[in-house]
Amino acid sequence: MLSVRDLSKKWADFSLTNINLDVKKQEYFTVLGPTGAGKTLMLELIAGFYRPDQGEIWINDKNVTDLPPEKRKVGFVYQDYSLFPHLNVEENVEFGLRLKKIPKSETTEKIQHTINLLGLTHLSKRLPKTLSGGEQQKVALARAIVLDPDMLLLDEPLSALDVPTQERLRRELKDLHEISGITTVHVTHDHVEAILLGDRIGILSDGKLIQVGEPDEIFRKPKWEFVAKFVGVENIFSGKSELKKGLATIDIGNVLIEAVTQKKGKVKVCIRPEDILLSKRPIKSSGRNMLQGKITEISDRGTIVKLKVNVGRDLVVIITKRSFLDMKLRIGSKIYASFKASSVHVI
Amino acid sequence: MLGILIVAFLALPIFNIFFKQFAFDTTGFLNTITDQEVLKAVGLSCFSAFLAVVVTFLFGVPLAYLLARRNFRGKALIEGIIDLPMAIPHVVAGIMLLTVFGLSGLIGGPVSSFIKFEGALPGIVVAMLFVSAPFLINSAREGFQSVDPRLEKVARSLGATEWEAFRRVAFPLAFPHIFSGAIMSWARAISEFAAVIMLVGFFPMVAPGIIWSRFYSQGLCEGIRVAVILLLITLSVFVGLKYLHRRLYAER
Numbered sequence: 001m002l003s004v005r006d007l008s009k010k011w012a013d014f015s016l017t018n019i020n021l022d023v024k025k026q027e028y029f030t031v032l033g034p035t036g037a038g039k040t041l042m043l044e045l046i047a048g049f050y051r052p053d054q055g056e057i058w059i060n061d062k063n064v065t066d067l068p069p070e071k072r073k074v075g076f077v078y079q080d081y082s083l084f085p086h087l088n089v090e091e092n093v094e095f096g097l098r099l100k101k102i103p104k105s106e107t108t109e110k111i112q113h114t115i116n117l118l119g120l121t122h123l124s125k126r127l128p129k130t131l132s133g134g135e136q137q138k139v140a141l142a143r144a145i146v147l148d149p150d151m152l153l154l155d156e157p158l159s160a161l162d163v164p165t166q167e168r169l170r171r172e173l174k175d176l177h178e179i180s181g182i183t184t185v186h187v188t189h190d191h192v193e194a195i196l197l198g199d200r201i202g203i204l205s206d207g208k209l210i211q212v213g214e215p216d217e218i219f220r221k222p223k224w225e226f227v228a229k230f231v232g233v234e235n236i237f238s239g240k241s242e243l244k245k246g247l248a249t250i251d252i253g254n255v256l257i258e259a260v261t262q263k264k265g266k267v268k269v270c271i272r273p274e275d276i277l278l279s280k281r282p283i284k285s286s287g288r289n290m291l292q293g294k295i296t297e298i299s300d301r302g303t304i305v306k307l308k309v310n311v312g313r314d315l316v317v318i319i320t321k322r323s324f325l326d327m328k329l330r331i332g333s334k335i336y337a338s339f340k341a342s343s344v345h346v347i
Numbered sequence: 348m349l350g351i352l353i354v355a356f357l358a359l360p361i362f363n364i365f366f367k368q369f370a371f372d373t374t375g376f377l378n379t380i381t382d383q384e385v386l387k388a389v390g391l392s393c394f395s396a397f398l399a400v401v402v403t404f405l406f407g408v409p410l411a412y413l414l415a416r417r418n419f420r421g422k423a424l425i426e427g428i429i430d431l432p433m434a435i436p437h438v439v440a441g442i443m444l445l446t447v448f449g450l451s452g453l454i455g456g457p458v459s460s461f462i463k464f465e466g467a468l469p470g471i472v473v474a475m476l477f478v479s480a481p482f483l484i485n486s487a488r489e490g491f492q493s494v495d496p497r498l499e500k501v502a503r504s505l506g507a508t509e510w511e512a513f514r515r516v517a518f519p520l521a522f523p524h525i526f527s528g529a530i531m532s533w534a535r536a537i538s539e540f541a542a543v544i545m546l547v548g549f550f551p552m553v554a555p556g557i558i559w560s561r562f563y564s565q566g567l568c569e570g571i572r573v574a575v576i577l578l579l580i581t582l583s584v585f586v587g588l589k590y591l592h593r594r595l596y597a598e599r
Contacts, residue, residue: 044500047500047504048503048504049500049503049504068503068508068509069500069503069504070503070504070505070506070507070508072504074504075504075505076500076501076504078497078501080495080497082495082497082498082500082501084498084502084516084520085520086519086520095502095505095515096505096506096507099505099506099507099511099515100506140501143501143505144504144505147505147506153504
């Protein structure tokens with residue numbers, strides 16, 4: 001689908017070197033890298049906003065290296081939304097279709113469908129500056145996908161949003177991808193986002209793509225410190241979900257947990273270390289997961305302590321130094337780990 | 348408080364001249380405003396200034412866009428050249444224009460058989476253009492600079508050519524700046540005296556020219572009458588356009 005070959009480009013104070021990348025049809029590919037790694041520039045090269053010094057870009061078995069952006073059929077969404085401020089939501093979404101000079105009567109249905117798909121119908125006459133960040137980003141998405149592009153390029157699409165909106169929109173991105181099957185490259189500095197959304201992940205550092213692989217592979221065998229830093233920072237598991245009485249039971253391998261979700265089948269699960277409670281005795285409460293395990297690792301971080309608890313899978317838990325001392329925990333201690341079903345994030 | 352002082356300083360001469368005119372010399376004013384020669388001169392000024400703005404718009408707006416978007420060698424020099432007419436005495440501007448567009452000038456000489464600048468409309472427009480173009484160009488450049496280049500990139504990815512991205516995104520967003528620049532430019536062109544007189548001479552007569560000649564030959568009173576007419580026209584156009592401008596862009 002997308003094939004980037006030996007791509008290099010030098011700017012005044014930055015360069016991308018020898019990027020090689022293959023993204024499959026309908027794949028959701030995330031590129032993970034710290035700020036200043038060249039993520040945006042890489043996407044802008046693929047979109048055709050700059051011409052590379054070297055190398056080729058192929059989209060759908062067509063060499064597009066010398067094509068201007070308007071001929072590439074690639075949708076682009078920036079972190080700061082980049083909506084046209086002088087046009088309302090509907091006019092923003094129809095921008096691309098109007099350029100094609102298709103009569104309005106033929107495009108109206110398509111525009112309404114897309115606006116509806118993203119839940120923007122009630123906002124269609126509003127100007128961008130009157131919308132919240134999450135709403136603006138959805139307009140930017142609608143504006144790109146209404147043209148049925150061959151590919152969607154997302155430049156940190158969630159980074160400017162607050163955390164609850166991020167989580168909601170993350171889920172909507174995944175749903176949108178499942179519905180439309182559109183090949184997507186999504187760059188981010190947020191490893192959770194990269195793991196939860198990406199079928200595969202590429203690691204970009206200092207203008208070089210240094211590792212490409214499936215999330216598990218990347219985080220199990222990190223080739224690089226930037227990735228290694230994240231390993232074990234969050235509890236992220238792949239699993240299988242079954243729905244029962246409004247709750248989902250998810251098998252994450254040797255362990256069953258309950259979560260609040262309507263998702264069935266293959267899912268990814270994320271539990272924040274600070275959402276997990278440790279206790280010497282089991283706490284009985286409905287809507288709560290209660291797992292028994294053993295402490296396998298302790299690292300003292302000053303006012304907080306990070307523990308690894310084996311409950312069948314390794315869970316990372318963060319507790320305060322005070323409660324750590326109160327409970328007199330040491331390696332090998334038997335312990336109960338509990339967390340609310342609603343703290344289990346499922347995608 | 349200091350603000351009030353400066354406003355008073357600017358407003359006093361304006362109020363004074365209107366007061367003098369309408370309190371003591373209403374009949375003289377009515378005679379002057381129906382004077383064909385005066386009306387012709389004022390009309391010519393407004394029209395030539397309008398032509399000068401149109402020419403600046405056609406050539407200056409693309410230039411302003413280029414200056415706002417690209418970096419290239421010699422950009423600082425070009426910006427300096429654009430600013431220069433605002434900084435030099437208008438007599439100097441007149442002399443320079445005369446050596447280029449005069450009957451024996453660099454350009455004026457060779458083309459004199461089919462287009463004349465001295466003593467003709469093209470000369471008035473050229474002189475006005477020279478002194479007024481910087482206002483529109485600089486204002487348009489600021490306008491384009493205030494438009495995020497990413498908006499045009501997104502437009503390109505949505506299928507817009509470079510021209511369409513300019514026309515549908517950059518231009519409409521920069522338009523408030525361009526519009527107010529055009530008003531300033533027009534006002535500056537109307538008020539030009541020295542450069543026009545030096546290149547064109549007194550005929551055809553422009554408004555500042557007739558004010559000067561009436562003042563010189565018939566005294567202060569007659570000068571004031573024409574001056575008030577010009578002031579009234581300029582002021583009403585100014586206020587009218589600014590109002591329109593605000594109405595159009597208040598809610599955006």
